[in-house]
Amino acid sequence: MYKIKVSKTQDSRLPSLDFTQIPFGKVFSDHMFVADYRNGQWEDLRIVPFQSFSMHPANMTLHYSQTIFEGMKASKSVKGSPMLMRPEMHSRRLNASADRMCMPHVPEALFLGAIQELIALDHQWIPPADVEGSLYVRPYMFATDEFIGVKPSQTYKFVIFTCPVGAYYSKAVDLVTEQEYVRAVNGLTGEAKAGGNYAASLYPAELAKKRGYDQVIWMESPEFKKIQEVGTMNLFFVIGDTVITPSTTGAILKGITRDSFLTILKSKGIKTEARDIYIDEIVEAYLDGQLKEAFGAGTAAVVSHIASITHNDTKMTLPPVAERKIGNMLKAEIDGLRAGKVADTYGWMQEIKVPVTV
Ligand SMILES: Cc1ncc(COP(=O)(O)O)c(C=O)c1O
Structure with a gap:
């Protein structure tokens, strides 16, 4: 079990969100997860208000593209519970990508725990089942060494943010x-x-x-x-x-x-x-x-x-x-x-427990 430090926003942007009109990939939820890889391990696991990073001009990702990502969706079942579909598959694929790009693994328990905690906190950003949207979850990792020269970075950031997205109707x-x-x-x-x-x-x-x-x-x-x-x-x-x-x-x-x-x-x-x-x-x-x-x-x-x-x-x-x-x-x-309307005979859906607030 990984311990994640949580700093909540004092200024939620949720009241300004119209679930019926969300442009894909442009609206970001209130919080994000960040972890830093240094000295051979993931440190400083934290959930913070959604914010920009400052970046050194010699950040290695900007030059040599050591960067990988995943994309998955959290949905709300008709009962109102946040759900993820096959998140462990995304964890495995992220680590397969990491191997190919000479980057460190993110342990599956860290990956899944961070997503669950982030979504539990921002679950109100998941469009309700009747709106047909979902919360797009973007985990990614990038090199953070400040260095000019082609070699694997020694330090990385692993980040997860989420974006509410509307129903995706694309023409043929x-x-x-x-x-x-x-x-x-x-x-x-x-x-x-x-x-x-x-x-x-x-x-x-x-x-x-x-x-x-x-x-x-x-x-x-x-x-x-x-x-x-x-x-x-x-x-x-x-x-x-x-x-x-x-x-x-x-x-x-x-x-x-x-x-x-x-x-x-x-x-x-x-x-x-x-x-x-x-x-x-x-x-x-x-x-x-x-x-x-x-x-x-x-x-x-x-x-x-x-x-x-x-x-x-x-x-x-x-x-x-x-x-x-x-x-x-x-x-x-x-x-x-x-949406929890089709019985999950495949064992793919994972419910996220949301803390009860009184
Ligand atoms: C190149 C490429 N192929 C296929 C897919 C479909 O993969 P998935 O079904 O895991 O989203 C994606 C999207 O992730 C992609 O970027």
């Missing part, structure tokens, strides 16, 4: 296969949730936007045939009666939503395959009338339906979203679990 997206730039290759950092991966993805995404697409489908270089991910989500296709997704073999982020989807699908007796997927096979399925659905899977949107995929001269236009059984079912299942 138009995608294009990316055949010049790559997001990741085996042996690089694609499997880690490291800041630099996202910086590297911006330029190709901007070029695609200029061409009228919402995002790119990343493919494996140098052939640009094997499919990896879409933007910042894992990819799923429904071909005939089978749901397929690329296997995670080193260059793809091991999405927790992806993992949950595979489990849900299997438990419902729906055929799934996690394997290498090539774009030619998708085009062929489309031309045969067998490509029923395609969607991205990730924490933020849960399911992001794909309206069309353009590959060279072929534009594959998918059926209307209302007709898509699998993607819509998966989103309803995850939303239902988060």
Whole structure:
């Protein structure tokens, strides 16, 4: 059990929050968790009012990008209890990212304890179940040595803040296969949730936007045939009666939503395959009338339906979203679990105990 020092804000911003109008990622809750890594251990565990950091110009993160993060959601069940879904998976993935980026582990008990305590304190920032929003939880770690020279930092900060977010309704997206730039290759950092991966993805995404697409489908270089991910989500296709997704073999982020989807699908007796997927096979399925659905899977949107995929001269236009059984079912299942409306037969939901105030 880790001891966390709590300094509460004297000036809560909660009264100014309108749960029906929250822009994604711009509103931050009252408190944040901070811990400092020095002398080989995490010290000075604290919850403080949400605030800025001051930063030395030679802070190593600014130069060499030793920074990793996670993203998960806390929801409120219909009974009003704060809930987290599979938080231990995020803890494990943070530590896997840390290994790849030469950073220290955050012990699982510290990670989970800090999130629970932070959310227990700021639970009123979780949108109520009937508003359909959630509290986005952002744990992250970054190097804090003040040094110019490429080597692992000796000191780090581990921080968790939270943002209330509204229901995430995104329109179905138009995608294009990316055949010049790559997001990741085996042996690089694609499997880690490291800041630099996202910086590297911006330029190709901007070029695609200029061409009228919402995002790119990343493919494996140098052939640009094997499919990896879409933007910042894992990819799923429904071909005939089978749901397929690329296997995670080193260059793809091991999405927790992806993992949950595979489990849900299997438990419902729906055929799934996690394997290498090539774009030619998708085009062929489309031309045969067998490509029923395609969607991205990730924490933020849960399911992001794909309206069309353009590959060279072929534009594959998918059926209307209302007709898509699998993607819509998966989103309803995850939303239902988060709201406590679907029985948690998977053992994924963890309730956060909120101290009773009198
Ligand atoms: C590159 C990338 N792929 C996939 C995902 C989906 O992962 P998850 O389902 O754990 O949110 C994310 C988001 O975290 C991502 O950044």
